[in-house]
Amino acid sequence: MSARLELDNVSHRYGGDAPALETLSLAVEPGELVALLGPSGCGKTTALKVVAGLLRPESGDVRVDGQSVVGTPPERREAAMVFQKPLLFPHMSVARNVGFGLRMRGARRDDAERKAHEALRRVRMESFADRSPEELSGGQQQRVALARALVTGPRLLLLDEPFSALDANLREEMRDLILGLQREGGHTTVFVTHDQEEAVVLADRIALIFGGKLQMYDEPQAFYGRPATREVARFFGATNFIRGHAENGSIRTSLGDLELEKPAPPGAATLTIRPEAVRLEEGQNSFQARIVSASYLGTQVHYELRAAGTTLRAALPPHVRLAVGEEVTARLPAESLWVLEEPSAVSYQ
Ligand code: ATP
Known part of the structure; x- marks a missing residue:
């Protein structure tokens, strides 16, 4: 089952004066796909790391289904993250890469294998199960990374610019894949991008962030027709x-x-x-x-x-x-x- 995610007045500073995130509050409904959108350095990745548990916020709360997870380590958050670079183990087959997380959690080998194949099927990579990651293209590796994120049945799927290194055609394929997964699985998904078009195509709602501050949180059409400020209006063309x-x-x-x-x-x-x-x-x-x-x-x-x-x-x-x-x-x-x-x-x- 997918989860409801809430960020409540989350602030973070890495040192120095300017906070990377300032009192960020937003709620993501179960099964919703939300894009965190904004220019480079605006705090999108910081927000995602806070949700994943890779970063403890300076202040504020993160709640999953109403329960605070700020003190919960990443592996116990039921959240899976896909990074810009796929980070696959080169010495393991594609299937073993995907099943690795399950094995680490004590799953039996045949069970891990069966679930890995199922996850690979969902990203249309089943026929590559026995290959080495090095034999795959960048787009295929990214799909394997997505399968690895899906295999544990996460309640939150966190994607950090997973398509930005891909060329235009592959990016479109990945968008379709994410939309398809969303329709069949209904994961609560938070997706980081600096690409306004990508956010509009994929997201149910967009959180637009400038300089660590939320500027507007609404459905894509609202950013064209009902922008909050001049800056928001301009960002959308x-x-x-x-x-x-x-x-x-x-x-x-x-x-x-x-x-x-x-x-x-x-x-x-x-x-x-x-x-x-x-x-x-x-x-x-x-x-x-x-x-x-x-x-x-x-x-x-x-x-x-x-x-x-x-x-x-x-x-x-x-x-x-x-x-x-x-x-x-x-x-x-x-x-x-x-x-x-x-x-x-x-x-x-
Ligand atoms: P990009 O799209 O370029 O990845 P972003 O919107 O994801 O950017 P963040 O990576 O969250 O932005 O960074 C927000 C701010 O915090 C930036 O000013 C960045 O320089 C700073 N920052 C990020 N990580 C660190 C770190 N580990 N130490 C110090 N400052 C950091």
Whole structure:
């Protein structure tokens, strides 16, 4: 059975001033796949090591099904970790590598062998059972490492950038494999990556971390449509920001009064809208604009529009061909406009 994982105000410092993790709190539901995403050095691996028990946090708690595991050694946590490099024993066959953990726990040889073959079948490596790891490609070795993690029936599967050393095709294969395993086994999985696309494809929810601090924890679509801050919005690709002032539910901006789906609280507000959501049509929230640049990208054309001193980006399908200098009517649909939160107002409890 998969477990519920909670990190509660976890902080860690390796020495020096800047903490590697600062009051990180998040809960992963049983069977959920969560990606820890963020730029290099943001603390993702530190968080995973804390969960695995390879690192004792300076403060805070880690709970599995409601029970603290901070004092529990890694081998008793029922968590299995797969590292960026496969770390297989070169002098053992693939099957013995996979069964090794079971043998160490006192399993009988035939039992370990049977379970190792079953785990290899799950990662589609059964026909390689008698090979030496040295005879395998990087992607195959990584699949064996995954089988080794699965063989003990862990309640938590922890993956630290397991595909980053693989080429694009193999990475895609591994993604499919992880998604397949997730569907059949329902492991609670925490997955570290710095690749935003990988997180979006794989994760039920993404925890975005910058500088040891959680910025946003939500389902992938929310990072495009409902980002918490400017930095979060930018990390997920090109976007527009529009400053304004909320009054009577709509936002007064240089482009006119913009209506939202839900009224915003009064005061200064920054709106965001993705270039793909900008429309060239009359209607609610429309205004006159001039095309100032156009770049043809095959599947899309990217335009810069200028209106009332504001420059906006719009990404449109390639059959819409507009010339630089042309006057157009642009519209910002209410359902695609989002008011950013102040960083201090963001809470994830
Ligand atoms: P990457 O994607 O590059 O692996 P990361 O997000 O996983 O990065 P961590 O490895 O958790 O980041 O590191 C977080 C911070 O802690 C970094 O500033 C790093 O330099 C520092 N750090 C990590 N391990 C140690 C260590 N053993 N001793 C001292 N500082 C460390």
